[in-house]
Structure formats: C-alpha cells, structure tokens
Amino acid sequence: MTxxxxxxxxxxxxxxxxxxxxxxxxVTVLDDxxxxxxxxxxxxxxxESGCGKSMTALALMGLLPAMGRVSGxxxxxxxxxxxxASPARLRRLRGNEISMxxxxxxTSLNPVFTIGQQISExxxxxxxxxxxxxxxRSVELLQAVRIPDAAARVDDYPHxxxxxxxxxxxxxxxxxxxxxxxxxxxxxxxxxxxVQAEIFALLRDLGAKLxxxxxxxxxxxxxxxxxxxxxxxxxxxxxxxxxQVANVIKAPAHPYTxxxxxCVPHITxxxxxxxxxxxxxxxxxxxxxxxxxxxxxxxxxCAKAADECWSAKxxxxxxxxxxxxxxxxxxxxxxxGSR
Amino acid sequence: MSDKLALxxxxxxxxxPMRGRGADGRRRALLAVDNVNFLIARGKTLGIVGESGxxxxxxxxxxxxLVPKLAxxxxxxxxDFGTLDNEALRQARQRIQIIFQDPYSSLNPRxxxxxxxxxxxxYAGETSRAEQDRxxxxxxxxxxxxxxxxxLFPHxxxxxxxxxxxxxxxxxxxxxxxxxxxxxxxxxVAVQAQILNLLKSLxxxxxxTYLFISHDLGVVQxxxxxxxVMYMGQFMEYADRKSFFAAPRHPYSQALLDAVPTIDxxxxxxxxxxxxxxxxxxxxxxxxxxxxxxxPHARDVCNGGVPQLQDWPGSTGHRLACHLxxxxxxx
Ligand SMILES: Nc1ncnc2c1ncn2[C@@H]1O[C@H](COP(=O)(O)OP(=O)(O)O)[C@@H](O)[C@H]1O
Ligand SMILES: Nc1ncnc2c1ncn2[C@@H]1O[C@H](COP(=O)(O)OP(=O)(O)O)[C@@H](O)[C@H]1O
Ligand code: SF4
Ligand SMILES: [Mg+2]
Ligand SMILES: [Mg+2]
Numbered sequence: 148m149t150x151x152x153x154x155x156x157x158x159x160x161x162x163x164x165x166x167x168x169x170x171x172x173x174v175t176v177l178d179d180x181x182x183x184x185x186x187x188x189x190x191x192x193x194x195e196s197g198c199g200k201s202m203t204a205l206a207l208m209g210l211l212p213a214m215g216r217v218s219g220x221x222x223x224x225x226x227x228x229x230x231x232a233s234p235a236r237l238r239r240l241r242g243n244e245i246s247m248x249x250x251x252x253x254t255s256l257n258p259v260f261t262i263g264q265q266i267s268e269x270x271x272x273x274x275x276x277x278x279x280x281x282x283x284r285s286v287e288l289l290q291a292v293r294i295p296d297a298a299a300r301v302d303d304y305p306h307x308x309x310x311x312x313x314x315x316x317x318x319x320x321x322x323x324x325x326x327x328x329x330x331x332x333x334x335x336x337x338x339x340x341x342v343q344a345e346i347f348a349l350l351r352d353l354g355a356k357l358x359x360x361x362x363x364x365x366x367x368x369x370x371x372x373x374x375x376x377x378x379x380x381x382x383x384x385x386x387x388x389x390x391q392v393a394n395v396i397k398a399p400a401h402p403y404t405x406x407x408x409x410c411v412p413h414i415t416x417x418x419x420x421x422x423x424x425x426x427x428x429x430x431x432x433x434x435x436x437x438x439x440x441x442x443x444x445x446x447x448x449c450a451k452a453a454d455e456c457w458s459a460k461x462x463x464x465x466x467x468x469x470x471x472x473x474x475x476x477x478x479x480x481x482x483x484g485s486r
Numbered sequence: 487m488s489d490k491l492a493l494x495x496x497x498x499x500x501x502x503p504m505r506g507r508g509a510d511g512r513r514r515a516l517l518a519v520d521n522v523n524f525l526i527a528r529g530k531t532l533g534i535v536g537e538s539g540x541x542x543x544x545x546x547x548x549x550x551x552l553v554p555k556l557a558x559x560x561x562x563x564x565x566d567f568g569t570l571d572n573e574a575l576r577q578a579r580q581r582i583q584i585i586f587q588d589p590y591s592s593l594n595p596r597x598x599x600x601x602x603x604x605x606x607x608x609y610a611g612e613t614s615r616a617e618q619d620r621x622x623x624x625x626x627x628x629x630x631x632x633x634x635x636x637x638l639f640p641h642x643x644x645x646x647x648x649x650x651x652x653x654x655x656x657x658x659x660x661x662x663x664x665x666x667x668x669x670x671x672x673x674x675v676a677v678q679a680q681i682l683n684l685l686k687s688l689x690x691x692x693x694x695t696y697l698f699i700s701h702d703l704g705v706v707q708x709x710x711x712x713x714x715v716m717y718m719g720q721f722m723e724y725a726d727r728k729s730f731f732a733a734p735r736h737p738y739s740q741a742l743l744d745a746v747p748t749i750d751x752x753x754x755x756x757x758x759x760x761x762x763x764x765x766x767x768x769x770x771x772x773x774x775x776x777x778x779x780x781x782p783h784a785r786d787v788c789n790g791g792v793p794q795l796q797d798w799p800g801s802t803g804h805r806l807a808c809h810l811x812x813x814x815x816x817x
Contacts, residue, residue, distance in 0.1 A: 195674040295762055339537040344745035366675055369747030393751045410679035412708035418728045424683050428676040431644050
C-alpha cells in the first residue's frame with residue numbers, strides 16, 4: 148500500500164503509458180494518462196475512435212492484448228498498484244470490484260446458457276452463493292435492470308431478448324457483485340436513442356444506489372453531458388483536456404474538444420438559427436505508428452498550429468481560475484471565451 | 487402534378503413473405519411498409535427518421551425497386567417508374583442512386599476507386615470511355631479526392647474517404663434522386679461533419695434531390711427540408727423542418743426527441759417516459775394505433791382503428807397520425 152485508504156481516491160491513475168510491440172517496432176499507444184476517480188463519481192472518456200479510450204479501460208483491468216505492456220506509471224485502486232498485481236489477483240478483481248460492459252452485448256453473452264445461468268455463474272464465482280440463492284438473486288437483478296416479468300425471463304436465452312434487453316442483462320451481470328467501478332465502453336452505440344435513454348437512466352440510478360463509480364466511454368458529447376460529472380478528452384493516446392463537464396462544455400480550451408462539440412449538429416427548436424455548414428475538424432486520427440512523438444499529435448488538424456506545436460509535445464497546464472480544468476495545448480482557448 | 491417534383495410516392499406498401507401460415511390459414515407476411523405517401527421537390531431533401539426496424543430502408547429500397555412493392559405508385563421526374571420493366575426499367579434505374587451506411591461493405595474490394603465510380607456509367611451505357619474518364623475526374627475533384635487516388639483499392643482508404651467514393655459513384659449518372667441510407671452512421675463525428683458538408687455543397691452545386699434516411703434527429707434537422715417520422719411501417723408525423731422542430735406534435739416524435747441527450751448542462755433527460763409495452767406484430771393486421779402500447783397518452787380510443795395522417799388543426803401540411811390530435815390541439 149502506498150497511500151492510506153482513507154484519503155486516497157478510489158482509483159488514481161498516474162502517468163500510465165502502454166506500449167505495443169509490433170513487427171515494425173515499439174509504439175506508444177497510451178502516453179502519460181493520469182486521472183482520479185472518487186467513490187460513486189462518474190467520468191467520461193471522449194474522443195474519436197482510435198484515440199485509446201478502450202485501451203485505457205483494458206489497461207486498468209489488466210486486459211491488454213498480448214503485444215501490449217504497461218511501460219510506465221501506476222494504476223492505484225484503493226492504494227494497490229494494479230500494474231504489478233498478479234493475474235490471480237486481477238481475476239478476482241474483475242467482475243467483483245471492477246466490471247465492464249461493452250458495445251455489443253450479444254458477443255459478451257454466451258448463446259448456449261440462459262441469462263439466469265450467466266448471472267448465477269458470476270454470483271457463485273465471486274460470492275460463493277448456492278444455486279437456489281443465485282437464482283433468486285438473478286431474478287432480483289433482472290428486476291433491478293427493469294426486465295419485465297423477470298421471474299419468467301430468467302430462463303430465456305440471449306437470442307430471445309431485444310438488443311436493449313441484452314444490454315440490461317449485461318448491466319445486471321456487471322453489477323451482480325456491486326462493484327466499486329463500472330466501465331461502460333460505448334454501451335449504447337448499437338441501440339436506438341429511446342433505448343439509450345433508458346439504459347442511461349438505469350446506469351445513473353443503479354450507480355447512485357450502489358455508490359458505484361462509472362467510467363463511460365463515448366464519442367457523444369450529449370451522453371457526456373447527461374451521464375458524467377467529469378470528462379477526459381483523449382486524442383491519439385494522450386489526454387488533451389480534463390475537467391468538470393460543465394466547465395469543459397461551456398468553455399472548451401483544447402481546439403480538439405472545441406471541434407468535437409461544434410462539428411455535431413445539435414438539435415434546436417429554432418431552425419432559423421441553424422448554420423448551413425458545420426464547423427469541420429479536417430483530416431482523421433493518426434495511426435498508432437505516429438503516436439508518442441514529441442509534438443502535438445493534433446497539429447495536422449488544428450487551425451492554431453504553429454512552430455512549437457510541430458516541434459514539442461505540449462505540457463499539461465491548469466486553466467486559471469479552474470483548478471480542476473487542465474489542458475495540454477500550446478495555444479489553448481481562454482476560459483472567458485464562449486463557444 | 488408539378489413538374490418540380492423529383493419524386494412522388496403514393497400508397498406504397500411492402501410486405502415480406504414469412505415462413506408458416508397464420509391462424510387464418512393464409513401465408514404469413516410481414517407488412518414492413520404500410521401505405522405511405524411522400525413527395526420530394528427537385529433539389530430538396532426529405533428525411534425519414536425512426537427507430538431501427540421501422541421500415542425506412544425497406545421504403546427506400548422499394549422506391550428504387552430493389553425490393554418488390556405490394557402496392558403503390560412511384561413517379562420519378564414525371565415518369566411512372568413503379569410499372570416499368572425490362573429494358574425501360576434498366577434505363578430508368580440510373581435515375582436513382584444509393585449511398586449506403588457502411589463504407590466498408592458497400593464498395594467492391596477488388597475494383598480500383600476510379601472503376602467503382604465508372605460502373606454505373608457503363609451500366610447506363612450512354613457515355614464513351616473518354617467521356618467517362620472526364621466525368622470520373624470531375625467527380626473525384628467534387629468529392630475531395632485526389633486524381634491519383636483513382637488507382638487505389640477500397641481498403642487503402644479511410645472510412646470517410648470510402649464514403650466519398652460512394653458519393654462520387656452515386657453522382658456519376660446525374661440521378662434525379664439520391665437515396666442516402668444512414669450515410670454517416672458508421673463514421674466518427676468529425677468525419678460525419680465533413681461528409682454532411684460535402685453532401686450539402688454537392689446538392690447546391692448540382693441541384694441534387696435526396697431521400698435521406700437516418701436515426702439521428704440532429705443530422706436530419708441539419709440536412710432535411712421535410713421530415714417524416716416512421717414507426718412500424720407507418721408515417722406518424724410529416725411536416726416541414728421548421729414546423730416540426732418548433733413543435734413536434736406526435737407522442738412518438740416527442741419521445742424520440744426527448745431521448746436525444748443534449749449538451750445543455752442541467753437539462754434533465756426525459757427519455758424513459760415511454761411505456762414498456764409489447765411492440766405490435768406486423769404479420770397481423772393492425773387494429774389500432776401501432777404506437778399505443780408504448781404511448782404515454784394512450785386511451786381506449788387509440789385501439790379503435792388505425793389513425794391516418796391528418797393536418798394539425800390550423801396548419802397546412804403539418805400532419806400526424808394520432809387519434810388524440812383533436813384533444814392535444816384544444817388542450
Ligand atoms: N488489438 C490491437 N492490435 C493492434 N492495434 C490495436 C489493437 N487494439 C487497438 N489498437 C489500436 O490502438 C489505438 C487505440 O485503440 P482503442 O483504445 O481501441 O481506441 P478507442 O477505444 O478510443 O476507439 C488505435 O490506433 C487502435 O487501432
Ligand atoms: N428481406 C427481408 N425479409 C423479411 N423481413 C425484412 C426484410 N428486410 C427487412 N425486414 C423487416 O422489415 C422491417 C423494417 O426493416 P427496415 O426497413 O430494415 O427498417 P429500418 O431501415 O427502419 O431499420 C423490420 O421488421 C425488418 O425485420
Ligand atoms: S393515437 Fe393514441 S396511442 Fe397513438 S400516438 Fe396518438 S395518443 Fe398515442
Ligand atoms: Mg473503443
Ligand atoms: Mg435501415
């Protein structure tokens with residue numbers, strides 16, 4: 148233990164770096180990621196695909212692909228560094244104290260077992276309950292995730308459920324052991340917005356009830372605004388901006404954050420106010436072979452890019468007057484500016 | 487009928503045969519599109535929005551005659567497209583092109599980008615090789631691809647670039663109508679903005695007419711002049727953009743809009759207010775409002791017959807299919 152549990156945050160990720168060893172050499176997939184998460188807190192990771200959001204989640208859980216390794220930093224969970232924890236210890240943690248749900252619930256559910264069997268399995272594994280108790284508890288969990296007629300549906304197979312119901316079952320499994328952290332990786336991307344709204348409401352309610360901290364991975368700023376208190380904007384394996392959601396959305400400091408918010412057509416009741424052309428972010432996210440360089444990796448897409456952006460990686464700095472709002476950019480927008 | 491209409495669809499229905507027979511002994515069939523009507527003026531965009539499975543793609547594919555229709559008239563540029571066959575149909579097909587959702591699977595992986603754009607021109611059979619080359623060059627420039635990229639294969643492009651190839655291909659025959667079926671749903675937000683801007687600027691440049699299908703109300707608001715909200719095969723609301731977004735009238739439209747998460751901090755999401763009812767079985771005849779099982783306003787009257795689109799009192803052309811229209815209008 149490096150910190151006393153009473154003062155330490157639930158999760159304290161310090162300067163986490165991850166490298167991949169490929170045929171072409173070593174590449175830095177995650178570069179110096181830091182953030183903290185308090186008990187019951189909700190944070191979002193946001194950014195385009197390929198920016199390292201999922202990889203960050205996998206690194207926390209000790210689930211990096213075989214070619215990947217933590218090359219620096221620490222993941223302190225209640226003071227314990229998970230980057231040096233044994234595989235057995237990590238297995239016990241996963242599903243018990245830290246759980247994860249993914250975009251496509253069908254691929255995470257086993258088609259040949261009933262949903263009741265799959266929830267019970269988690270309970271027996273981590274909680275050592277007997278069959279009868281596991282079944283009762285499974286029905287309760289299905290009720291908690293608002294599956295109608297749970298006592299009957301517990302014997303259904305995954306294919307008998309709708310996409311939204313399968314994601315509810317995944318949430319039931321993830322929350323079966325009342326974890327301290329739930330990582331939800333694009334949990335609603337494959338679902339209709341009506342179903343998404345229900346899943347979000349469910350996550351918020353259950354998170355609050357169980358005091359579970361939630362890490363939501365998403366590309367949708369609306370989802371961030373509705374689901375989280377804090378947000379971490381990622382670009383090309385780096386954290387480019389972090390802060391309270393209200394502050395960041397009101398006054399994004401990083402050109403990337405600003406672009407992500409502006410390029411989406413947000414719904415308004417006053418269509419006369421709409422612009423004809425959406426503000427664009429030119430270009431695309433670079434491949435990982437370009438990650439890790441000593442330059443701002445956003446420079447090729449940035450209207451503000453100047454010499455220093457191309458020649459050195461910008462350091463993280465706090466935004467004046469907002470101690471919890473930081474940005475890594477040579478030319479951030481001021482906090483007084485509006486969107 | 488106005489000659490400014492690019493597309494006029496009347497009473498379109500599409501059914502898919504299903505395995506087995508119903509209780510009445512007849513072959514089962516799923517009525518995926520149930521008697522819809524819509525018009526698109528030349529140079530304009532109609533958006534069809536709704537949850538997955540509501541019949542958006544099926545309606546559009548029936549218009550393009552890629553799915554057989556059960557009933558209905560389809561008029562394109564004044565031509566009775568719905569009844570053409572053989573050579574006449576083959577000729578007329580070039581009047582409609584489609585941009586698909588998935589830029590990964592909708593392009594032939596073995597063809598070079600330039601040849602992908604050439605294909606519809608060859609199929610139409612009206613241009614010389616040299617003319618085709620000129621058209622391809624123009625289109626590559628119009629969609630923001632470099633000339634040397636004509637020689638590359640689809641896997642050598644990013645998702646957004648592939649969608650640009652798909653757009654160039656769709657434009658090649660100068661079609662009267664372009665069906666965009668979730669054209670940006672598979673793209674990241676930044677690339678989505680690039681493609682939406684491209685589609686709009688091409689529309690201005692070439693006077694294109696779009697039938698634009700999306701589940702994303704923000705995208706539909708940005709792109710479309712008129713909006714049709716579809717649910718379980720039927721249009722529930724149909725209005726011009728301004729009127730629709732200023733005051734969506736149908737409980738289903740309201741539920742869809744309420745469910746979209748906004749960036750307004752403190753705006754309380756109101757999604758989840760829908761009733762968690764069974765959705766209707768489209769293999770059976772509908773006897774009431776198909777949304778009644780999920781509608782927070784539903785009353786007994788809602789199960790008495792299928793509501794038809796009618797004007798919201800006092801409006802012209804803002805229509806909804808709801809038994810409670812009168813009640814809502816006076817309350
Ligand atoms: N198994 C893998 N093998 C090789 N590269 C990978 C693998 N998984 C992810 N990557 C790469 O790592 C980077 C980060 O990916 P990821 O964390 O999945 O991004 P995000 O979740 O933000 O979309 C991307 O460039 C991606 O292509
Ligand atoms: N080829 C097909 N055979 C049978 N049913 C189909 C077929 N294509 C679509 N359907 C059904 O028709 C309905 C409408 O589907 P679709 O048009 O794809 O909806 P959307 O595009 O709005 O998601 C759904 O119930 C779907 O399952
Ligand atoms: S007809 Fe009835 S059930 Fe249908 S939308 Fe209107 S109020 Fe709701
Ligand atoms: Mg991911
Ligand atoms: Mg579709």
